[in-house]
Amino acid sequence: MSASIQHIKGMPDLLPEQTGLWQAVESIATGLLQSYGYNEIRLPIVEYTDLFKRSIGEVTDIVEKEMYTFRDRNEESLTLRPEGTAGCVRASLQHRLLDNQQQQRLWYKGPMFRYEKPQKGRQRQFHQLGVETFGIATADIDAELIVLAYRLWQRLGLQDHVALQINTIGSLEARNAFKTALVDYLTAFKDDLDEDSQRRLESNPLRILDSKSERTQSILENAPDLHDYLDEDAQAEFERLKGLLDAMSIPYTVNTRLVRGLDYYNKTVFEWVTDALGAQGTVCAGGRYDGLVSQLGGKPVPAVGFAMGLERLCLLIAEVTEPPADPQQLDIYFVIAADTAHYARAMTAAESIRHANPSVNMVTHCGGGSFKSQMKKADKSGAAFALIAGSNELEQGVVALKPLRGDKAQEQQNIAIEQLPEVIKQLFAA
Known part of the structure; x- marks a missing residue:
């Protein structure tokens, strides 16, 4: 008898005893988004590969090593989406949602795909809830997204188990100047950097700031500071954001090494992190990406968004609090x-x-x-x-x-x- 067929490694099934929690979390989250005036957009799982190369960046780990890419019967290169922002921008441009600088508040959810080593809280097929806003250039919308996430933590009983980290990475020009200084500094320590950081020194040096290597982090202690290279506009916007969060009593920490892993980010970046899930501590992350719409062929439109991993969110709920009511519970x-x-x-x-x-x-x-x-x-x-x-x-x-x-x-x-x-x-x- 032939061996039974199993699920693909890193793409597990969600069984009935698990889906009740997922449905409860999704229901609470989508209800909250609707109450803030956000509208759902449903996006395809497969996109042309070029979309992700142009948006995420060809020298990122995602594009170089993690995407599921294949040729269809017309010999066109297609990719299972590794993240949702690029597809949301593509759809917004294709269907003219951004014409005349229209403001849009959108959300979506569904599976994403990256070829990574499966572990707790990190799968090859994983699910994200994403939120994207377009047409608003001011810090108040950055603050609204952060507060929206905070309200979700409150409704899920997680507000005491996650912490907000924020940073500003400035304009492209500021980052390029910082990048040059960072590479000059780290080149002298190249042989002492971890293997990933040595590779990134030439391809994506800002990602070295996220290194988990203690040795690399000790080298970075005396590295140039990104905030010394920021333009006045980015600094002012960041101060406005902090003022709004202070006014609404949202606690945060400024993490000057927080840069995010995708090329399209600028100015505000943020992460909600937890210490209850081991190495996979980021539950929600996002930031501003004002240049992405024009990068994909549209007129310049300011934009900011975030995504949260539903696997990690459900794991965190199971770890630290009582799950919300199961909508599948029989009466x-x-x-x-x-x-x-x-x-x-x-x-x-x-x-x-x-x-x-x-x-x-x-x-x-x-x-x-x-x-x-x-x-x-x-x-x-x-x-x-x-x-x-x-x-x-x-x-x-x-x-x-x-x-x-x-x-x-x-x-x-x-x-x-x-x-x-x-x-x-x-x-x-x-």
């Missing part, structure tokens, strides 16, 4: 312990309940079986109540309502079939 298990002659009446009663109570989660038992076995399944389901439709009950025009949890778990009452929809409505009115 009622409908036991049909009747002979086949009465099935139609029982199932009709179940559907009348659903019609009148669309927010109530109810499973109708199918497949027959003894009353005892069905009640075991009802109890195991986690439902708060069982509705019991036996032959005797149905002949009398009633269904039994039995609480399965709490102090009243032994009490049972008969409800007339025609009254069931209203009784259930009152039962879950609170």
Whole structure:
């Protein structure tokens, strides 16, 4: 017998016992975004490879080593999206959402793909919730995105388990001047740098600031400071951002080595980090990318956004707090312990309940079986109540309502079939 087929390494399944938490987190997050006036955009998983080379940067780790790229039947190079911002900008340009400097507040969610070494909180297929804003050049929108994330942490019970780090990386000209000074300084220590940093010294030297090597970080202690190269506009915008965060009592730390890994960022960058997940400490990250729209063929449009990893977010919730209510949690298990002659009446009663109570989660038992076995399944389901439709009950025009949890778990009452929809409505009115 041939070996069974397994999932691809780094692309795990999400099983039913896991998806309840995901649905709860997604529901809370998307509800919050809608309350702030953000609109959903749904983007394709596959894009032309050139989109990511032009946006992320050809000498980044993502483009050089991590993208899933292939040729289709027309011999065109396509790539599974490694991140969402480039596709969002492409869609906004293609569908003229940014014409005449229109302001847009957009969000999206879905799977992203990078060929990395799988580990806790880092998969090859991972899921992100992304938020992008266009047409607003001032620090107030940067602050709004940070506050929006903070409100989400509050609703998920995570505000005491994440910390905000912010920085400004200035204009392209300022970064180029800093980059030259940084390379000049680090070249003298090249042999002492970690392997990745040695490679990045020529391809992407700013990423060396993010190195996890203690030896490299000790070398960087006396390196040039990016903030010494900032233009006045970037410095002023950063001061405005800090003032807004201070006014709203959002705690933060200025991390002058925070640069982000993608070429398109400028000015404000930020990360929400945690120490509860080991090495994978970044839960949410983003920043301003004012040059990306023109880089992809549009007129210059200011933009800022962020993305959060849903795997890490769910791991963090499981690690440090009580999960939010599971939207899949059953309310009622409908036991049909009747002979086949009465099935139609029982199932009709179940559907009348659903019609009148669309927010109530109810499973109708199918497949027959003894009353005892069905009640075991009802109890195991986690439902708060069982509705019991036996032959005797149905002949009398009633269904039994039995609480399965709490102090009243032994009490049972008969409800007339025609009254069931209203009784259930009152039962879950609170």
